[in-house]
Amino acid sequence: MSADSSLSKETPNPAVDGSELIRFDNVTKRFGSNVVLDKLDFSVASGKHVTLIGPSGSGKTTILRLLMTLVKPDEGTIKVGGQYLTHEKRNGDLVPAGEKHIREVRKNIGMVFQQFNLFPNMKVLRNITEAPVTVLGLPKEEAEQRARELLEMVGLTEHIDKYPSQLSGGQQQRVAIARALxxxxxxxxxxxxxxxxxxxxxxxxLDLLRDIARSTDITMLCVTHEMNFARDISDQVLMFDSGRVIETGTPEKIFNDPENDRTREFLSAVL
Known part of the structure; x- marks a missing residue:
């Protein structure tokens, strides 16, 4: 599927000036005694496509869950667009943020999950319009027009009045992508x-996501075991192991000439 005009209209095009959009500073996350992220530092520039690779359990998905505030860091801070995500300044001190602040920063972030996470009691159209109406305050008519254009983009116009249970897994994931956009x-x-x-x-x-990556300036942070996809879309690849970034570089560098023994070992197992 190729991208069309609705793609460029309906997805954001933030200024791609190399400015820092995401910043993790000394972030630690534990689940019980298990340290999932260990004093993690990394950043993502605006408009870049960054892929996180590494073995299961290395902390990759936890990074995305932290950005969606599904979990919160035990130590350290996260910034999005220059604003603290789960902290805020109050009387000169950095304190845990209130829900209003978190919602305001988080609305700049969309996520597509492994298991689709569509609302089973809502038809396709409302699955896509619900958040723009309730969170962004978009008029219903404008939200529905946006949804129809996105459904055309993902090739699901004819399924607009179906429930998620009436769709295949691939169709549900396309709806989830449209909902995020x-x-x-x-x-x-x-x-x-x-x-x-x-x-x-x-x-x-994957072809749909390639179109989005190539046709817009949207910043993408991707966790995947699809190495060819990572090679195709990434500006930067980060190799994770035991909650830390052990190697970072361009796809060409990471996949063709990795420096870290653990990176070589991992890639030899998955390629």
């Missing part, structure tokens, strides 16, 4: 978006 986020998070799909459906979803 309907918020016009600055950042799109992709969490193993093909892992729950039957193999024959994977290529279509």
């Amino acid at each position: 309907a918020m016009r986020p600055q950042v799109l998070l992709l969490d193993e978006v093909t892992s729950a799909l039957d193999p024959e459906l994977v290529a279509g979803v």
